[in-house]
Amino acid sequence: MEVDLTKFVVLGLYVAVLFLIGIVASRRVKSMSDFYVGGKRLGYWAVAFSARATGESGWLLIGLTGMGALSGLSAYWVVVGEVLGVAISWWFMAKKFKRKSDAYGSITVPDYLESHFGTKKKTLRILSATILSVFVIIYVSSQIDVTGKAFESMLGMNYYYGAILGFLIVLSYIFIGGFVAAVWSDLFQGLLMFFGLVLLPVVIWFSMDGPTNILDGLAQIDPRLIQPWGTSDDSLMNLATMLGFAMIGLGFLGSPQVYVRFMSIKSESEIDKGKWVAIVFTLLTDAAAVTIGILGRIVFTNQGQDPNAILGVGAENVLAMLTETFLPTLLAAIYVAIVLSAIMSTIDSLLVLASSAITRDFYQKIYRPDLKDEDLGKRSRWVTLIMALLALGIAMVIAVVSPNHTVFWLIIFGWSGIAASFCPVIIMSLFWPGLTERGAIAAMISGFLSVPFFKFIVQNIEGIGPYFVQLDVLAPSFLISMLAGYIVSKYTAKKGGLT
Numbered sequence: 001m002e003v004d005l006t007k008f009v010v011l012g013l014y015v016a017v018l019f020l021i022g023i024v025a026s027r028r029v030k031s032m033s034d035f036y037v038g039g040k041r042l043g044y045w046a047v048a049f050s051a052r053a054t055g056e057s058g059w060l061l062i063g064l065t066g067m068g069a070l071s072g073l074s075a076y077w078v079v080v081g082e083v084l085g086v087a088i089s090w091w092f093m094a095k096k097f098k099r100k101s102d103a104y105g106s107i108t109v110p111d112y113l114e115s116h117f118g119t120k121k122k123t124l125r126i127l128s129a130t131i132l133s134v135f136v137i138i139y140v141s142s143q144i145d146v147t148g149k150a151f152e153s154m155l156g157m158n159y160y161y162g163a164i165l166g167f168l169i170v171l172s173y174i175f176i177g178g179f180v181a182a183v184w185s186d187l188f189q190g191l192l193m194f195f196g197l198v199l200l201p202v203v204i205w206f207s208m209d210g211p212t213n214i215l216d217g218l219a220q221i222d223p224r225l226i227q228p229w230g231t232s233d234d235s236l237m238n239l240a241t242m243l244g245f246a247m248i249g250l251g252f253l254g255s256p257q258v259y260v261r262f263m264s265i266k267s268e269s270e271i272d273k274g275k276w277v278a279i280v281f282t283l284l285t286d287a288a289a290v291t292i293g294i295l296g297r298i299v300f301t302n303q304g305q306d307p308n309a310i311l312g313v314g315a316e317n318v319l320a321m322l323t324e325t326f327l328p329t330l331l332a333a334i335y336v337a338i339v340l341s342a343i344m345s346t347i348d349s350l351l352v353l354a355s356s357a358i359t360r361d362f363y364q365k366i367y368r369p370d371l372k373d374e375d376l377g378k379r380s381r382w383v384t385l386i387m388a389l390l391a392l393g394i395a396m397v398i399a400v401v402s403p404n405h406t407v408f409w410l411i412i413f414g415w416s417g418i419a420a421s422f423c424p425v426i427i428m429s430l431f432w433p434g435l436t437e438r439g440a441i442a443a444m445i446s447g448f449l450s451v452p453f454f455k456f457i458v459q460n461i462e463g464i465g466p467y468f469v470q471l472d473v474l475a476p477s478f479l480i481s482m483l484a485g486y487i488v489s490k491y492t493a494k495k496g497g498l499t
Contacts, residue, residue, distance in 0.1 A: 007155055010333035014340065015169050017188060042264045044274035049190035050349070051261040051274075052086070052281045055252060058146030058343035059411040060289050061197070062316050068293020069307055069315035072218050072225030074238075075293065077245035079286040085249025086282045090275035093253065094262045096430045098271060101263045109256040109422065110361040112263075116429050117437040122366050124441055129361035131421045131448050132256060133387070136354040139414030140391035143347045145398060146411070150339045153312065153320040163395060166340060171351070171388050186349070189341030194281060196338035197288040200322070204295045207326045214291075217298035225297075240470040247475035248412065251419035254426030257346075257353050296322050313404050355384040412472060413455060420447035420477035428485055439489030447481030 068075040097112075104115035110128040117124065144163050151162020218225040225231060230238030252258060265271060296318035301307050311318045323335040359380045425443050428435040454473040459465050468476070 006329050007333040007336050010330070010337055011155075011340070014337040021188065042261075042266060044265065044270035045277065046187045047261045047265045047270070048274035048277035049281065050186035051258050052278050052285075053186040053190035053193060053342070053346070055086075055255075055258050056193070056285065056342060056346070058143055058150065058339065058346065059415075060193070060285060061319055061339045061342045062146050062150060063314070063411055064286065064289040065293040065296070065319045066311070066315035066317075068290035069297040069311055069318045070293075071231060071241075072222075072294060072297070073228045074230045074241060075245065075290045076228070076287070077242050078248055079283070079290060081246030081249030082252070082286050083249070083279065083283050084246075085252035086278050087275075089252045089254075089258070090271065090278050093427070093430055094271045094275070095268050097259055097426070098262045098265065098268055100430070106263060108356045108360055109259060109426075110357065110365075113425065113429070113440065114365075117440065119437050121437075124437060124444075125361050125365060127441060127444055128422070129357040131444060132357040132361075132418070133354055135414055135417035135421070135448075136257075136350050136357070137387060137391045137394065138417065139411070140347055140350045140354070140388065141394035141398065142411045142414050143343050143350070144392055144395035147340070147343050147347075148395070148399065149316060150320075150336070150343065153317045154323070154336045154339060159399065160396065163399075164392070166343065167347075167388065167392050169340075171385065190281070192334075192338045192341045194285055196335060197285045197292070200335075201288055201291045201295060204292070204299070204322060204326050208295070208299060214294060214298070218294065221297065221301055237467060237470060240467045243475060244470050244472040247472075247478070248415075250423060250474055250478050251415050253419075254423035255415075255419050256422055257349050257418070259426065260349075260353060260356075292322065293318055299325070351384050351388055354387040355380050358383045358387065412474070413451070416472070416474035416477060417448065417451045419474055420451050420481055422447075424478060424481040424485055428482070428489075434489050434493060435485060436489040436492045438492045439485045439487075442488035443481045443485030446484035447477050450477035450480045453477075 064075070064078060067078070100116065101112045104112055106112040106115055110125045110132075113128055114122075114125045144167050147166030148159040148163030151157040151166065152159045155162065157165075215226050222231070224233075227238075229235075230241040232238050232241070262271070265274065293315065296311065297307060297315070300310055300318070300321060307315045311321065319335070319339065323332045327335065363379065421444050424447060425435075425440045428443070429440070451473045454468060454476055458476075459468045461468075
């Protein structure tokens with residue numbers, strides 16, 4: 001009981017800080033630009049931590065630690081892919097995107113796309129806002145699901161009560177402070193995530209009674225766990241696994257929930273400073289998460305035992321078990337807040353993004369162009385509430401229908417849907433003048449449809465299906481989207497320069 005009480009006290013203090021951030025941030029929200037991009041006045045520390053915290057989510061602490069426990073050394077391919085994705089994004093794309101979006105006066109990604117092609121048609125805006133609405137709700141529902149699992153494994157709370165409690169916490173401070181609250185809370189939560197993840201493997205390492213050599217410890221359990229290319233005896237399957245892990249990093253090359261942060265930063269010079277913060281954060285936290293999972297596998301499993309039976313479905317209880325075993329009560333309680341930080345830093349950003357898609361990109365820009373920005377503030381908050389409730393409903397349905405699903409791949413599905421629809425278009429719009437509006441539309445539609453196609457059809461095909469399960473949906477969907485954008489742009493250009 002003392003442990004539970006301490007955890008709830010720490011959780012209460014953590015929530016109090018978030019509410020304080022929301023209240024202070026609300027004083028800066030005087031326009032739509034303030035609510036959705038912080039008035040484009042944010043500094044590099046806040047933006048870098050917010051971009052990384054948003055990009056990582058509860059997947060980092062619950063999903064990736066579990067994947068490290070299941071896959072061993074091959075899980076480090078996720079680290080490679082994410083570091084490369086973040087580096088390319090900040091080094092080669094952020095400034096270009098910032099410069100163009102500022103020139104267009106954009107405060108949402110659909111704003112940017114419509115202005116880039118100079119079109120008076122609303123097709124691209126409607127399409128991009130629709131895709132955002134669909135996959136953001138799915139993505140938010142996956143984060144609510146992680147919240148329930150985190151409360152269940154770390155606080156002993158009923159899954160459903162935990163999911164609803166976490167949902168109410170994050171919705172409250174976003175409802176008050178909008179984007180500024182999201183970014184400032186992400187900075188606070190990102191710092192918790194960073195120090196919590198980086199320090200935990202060190203504590204575990206010096207506290208272990210068993211083998212202190214990671215390779216020896218993994219080899220005793222299963223020699224395939226020390227193979228960096230994968231745990232299968234099928235080399236093609238291992239290649240698919242490596243690519244599936246590494247290609248997760250493609251999602252950093254244009255996903256709206258990350259790139260809206262580049263809109264919000266106050267100058268291009270801040271991007272030069274922020275890129276180092278973002279890359280160091282990614283490298284250390286991702287590597288630490290995988291290492292935590294591996295150490296947990298060594299500590300809690302013996303040769304021949306099923307990690308799912310010991311560490312939970314997808315080994316997703318490994319972090320909770322390690323903190324309970326190796327940390328004193330107060331520090332274990334702080335890790336509850338750290339896990340919630342990872343989850344909520346993504347939920348808040350996604351809810352603001354979904355709200356912007358409906359309120360600005362649908363309602364104002366299509367149906368009520370006469371409506372001024374200052375008149376949309378209240379509507380934005382109510383739209384945020386409605387979208388959040390939809391996501392909560394989906395999370396509850398998934399929990400009932402598929403109680404044994406894993407966090408890692410559920411979150412990746414939502415992440416992939418957004419990335420495959422938007423990243424190829426953002427990349428081509430920045431680097432290829434030949435992209436036409438019709439090409440962009442083709443790329444978005446093909447990316448959007450490819451994700452469920454590969455997930456629910458290709459992965460169930462006998463023979464090739466298991467390989468695509470390991471490869472997952474993002475890489476092939478991304479490729480199809482790029483090809484569709486290129487081919488349709490070339491075709492429309494030959495037809496007389498049509499856009």
